[in-house]
């Protein structure tokens with residue numbers, strides 16, 4: 001028998017219970033049960049006791065989301081071909097997004113749509129904002145064969161993307177093709193090209209024809225221009241790139257290469273979203289501390305994005321997750337900041353350095369406890385002004 005799980009919604013002063021098919025179950029559940037589930041942000045599942053009596057039990061909201069999973073089953077999906085099916089898939093796909101990935105519904109659907117439509121997708125955004133996580137989550141949601149290549153980590157793009165020439169006494173010289181060659185010959189494969197922006201320019205050149213809509217082939221030996229391998233039907237490329245003004249270490253990607261992609265820009269989380277994520281990951285950590293982490297991260301980002309801001313770049317979500325993890329493991333907020341935040345800020349310039357400024361920012365949360373007004377944008381602004389004029 002299928003589980004019946006309902007979600008409670010408040011309308012006026014009533015707490016209504018709805019199942020995933022939109023059927024109302026309010027009258028079957030007493031008011032205090034509905035109210036307490038609503039307050040706890042939980043769903044209710046109908047269960048049967050030993051005596052056969054039914055009751056409603058609080059379960060995590062994800063149980064409800066599971067029961068309202070897409071009308072059609074992602075398991076059966078390779079690549080939907082019928083338009084109605086494609087529409088259905090794209091627009092119900094938000095439930096396939098893992099909960100731990102924070103990404104707006106529109107962006108996620110745009111990403112899924114790109115994959116369903118066989119586009120080359122380029123995820124962009126600053127370091128540690130979830131590009132790789134989103135790309136991997138997409139692969140997880142698609143139920144298609146997938147291949148992962150970290151192009152930022154390879155020294156030898158030809159070996160990674162094409163293959164190696166070997167010599168063997170018996171067989172003489174022979175060519176062993178790369179996993180990438182296999183990947184692009186696999187129908188409907190999703191091929192992740194992580195850290196494309198950090199790849200060697202040779203890798204970009206090799207990928208030019210592969211990614212080009214009109215060409216879609218890989219040339220095995222660029223020198224004699226002979227053997228080529230066709231990209232199979234339905235292959236989707238998902239690349240990530242750290243493109244942003246402050247990332248000078250990243251090679252500037254070739255415009256022609258960029259042009260071969262649709263761009264999905266990852267949003268940097270605001271403090272509320274950041275806090276939501278940290279709370280989801282570390283529900284047992286003091287909420288005030290998580291709030292401090294989220295606010296510190298957010299303030300640095302705001303500063304970094306303002307023209308005369310003190311910081312060249314802000315604290316990433318990767319770092320704030322790391323901080324929350326340290327706090328979970330018993331480190332203080334100040335200690336967590338000292339080991340994983342301060343080193344990211346330049347200490348040259350002494351009292352005027354980024355390091356000094358970030359320390360002052362963190363200190364506001366450390367010394368005064370939990371008061372919400374602790375961090376005050378204006379105050380920081382004044383401080384930095386004072387420093388400039390002194």
Ligand SMILES: Nc1ncnc2c1ncn2[C@@H]1O[C@H](COP(=O)(O)OP(=O)(O)OP(=O)(O)O)[C@@H](O)[C@H]1O
Pocket residue numbers: 100101102103125126127128129130131132133134240241242269277317318319321
């Ligand atoms: N939007 C997000 N939702 C959930 N977790 C996130 C998000 N952004 C960052 N994180 C956290 O930060 C970690 C790093 O994210 P990820 O590796 O996806 O970053 P990235 O954008 O690929 O960074 P880089 O540019 O350095 O490759 C994740 O493992 C996750 O814990």
Ligand SMILES: [Mg+2]
Pocket residue numbers: 131132133194195240
């Ligand atoms: Mg990454």
